[in-house]
Amino acid sequence: MSKEVQTIVKSLSDKHAEKITVMNLGESTTLADTFILATANSDVHMNTLMETTLDTLEELGLPSRLEGASSPRWRLIDAGNLVIHIFSRQGRDFYGIERIWGDAETVEIGEDMPL
Structure with missing residues (x-):
């Protein structure tokens, strides 16, 4: 897992995102190399996770486009x-992203997993 992915996962975890999952898509698509999935428990929480992620990407110097x-x-x-x-x-x-990309290498981030 790259340092950037670890940093984003940690920022999501720090804001109590649920079911954080990292999917390494490898060469199965040209869309992206990695997906990070996270679940919010409310609309306010979703906004918090979105803003935190955008801030983290900016700090890392990575581009971001929100859909x-x-x-x-x-x-x-x-x-x-x-x-x-x-x-x-x-x-x-x-949406079932895990089902759609079921053959991707997947890491589920637990609360006890060091980042």
């Missing part, structure tokens, strides 16, 4: 070879 800024289910932040998905609980189940 779905007003969506109650899914916010996507495109940072080039890295895409961050922030979901509501319902949105995560509905």
